Amino acid sequence: MNDTVSNRIVNSVFQVLVDGSKQNYIGEKISQLEHSLQAAAQAREANADDETVLAALLHDIGQFATSADQKQMICDASELTELDPTATKTPGYNATISVGVTGHERIGAEYLRKLGFSEKVAQLVESHVPVKRYLTGKDNTYYDGLSGASKLSLKYQGGPFTPNQVKAFExxxxxxxxxxxxxxxxxxxxxxxxxxxxxxxxxxxxKHLMDQAVSVRSA
Incomplete structure (x- = not known):
């Protein structure tokens, strides 16, 4: 993979993020792109390696790298108010809403694998929902700190891990x-x-994509 091909892939990935930022980030007062950039900035400030920084940047890519008919997690909007009274009200607030794409963490990981990102990046992207399930199963107070939308989506994502699942994940x-x-x-x-x-x-x-291409050829 040369520089031109790598830049073309990055262009497509970045465009997915930009297009995704035009959608509402349910329950939050910032855009999805701002959220992704803030996560990546924290990783970079912590001197994380490039793969970890990229995973932080792209962790929600599966919310948008999907077809128009991708199954959504549909909830009654009134539930969001009950869980988070500060949630931003939008037109049609009393109707049903989507709190994300079902399995977006797996969709995002597979999307990145196919584009040539490393297995480490893919696994970190794929893990952010299981980690939520782990933390809510490990510590009851973690659930209390989640946003209303995140609490709602947890129901569709399998709920908190059981004690055995917690041990296995560790x-x-x-x-x-x-x-x-x-x-x-x-x-x-x-x-x-x-x-x-x-x-x-x-x-x-x-650089990451080019390095991965060299690694694959050398394997």
Whole structure:
């Protein structure tokens, strides 16, 4: 894979994020793109490696890299008010709403794999929902800190892990890193926070794709 091909892939991925930012981020007062950039900025500030930074940036890509008929997690909007009275009201608020795409973490991981991103990036992207299930199963107070939309989507995502699932998840070699990515995800909802823009990650993403292509050829 050369520089031209890598840039073309990055262009398509970045466009997915930009287009996705035009949609409402249910229950939050920032855009989905702002959320992704805040998560990535935290990873970079923590001196995380490039794969982890890219995973933080792209963790929600599966919400948008889908077909128009992708199954949504449909809830009664009144439930969102009950769980989070501060949630932003929108036209049609008393109707049903979507709190995300079913299995978006798996969709996003597979999408990135097919484009040539590393298995580590894919696994970190794929983990952010299981980590939510792990943390709600491990610590009851974690659930209380979730947004209304995140609480609603948890029901569709399988609910909190059981004690046995908690123990099994803790054996994952990437366990601690997966937890950290989720923490950045949770904290990336600050209104008005100024962080580096999307283009600031281009060189990192292009280099990553080119390095992966060389690694595959050498295997």
């Amino acid at each position: 054996q994952d070699p990437l366990f601690h890193l997966k937890i950290q990515v989720r923490k950045w995800d949770d904290a990336a909802k600050v209104v008005g926070l100024q962080v580096p823009d999307l283009e600031s990650y281009r060189a990192m993403a292009v």
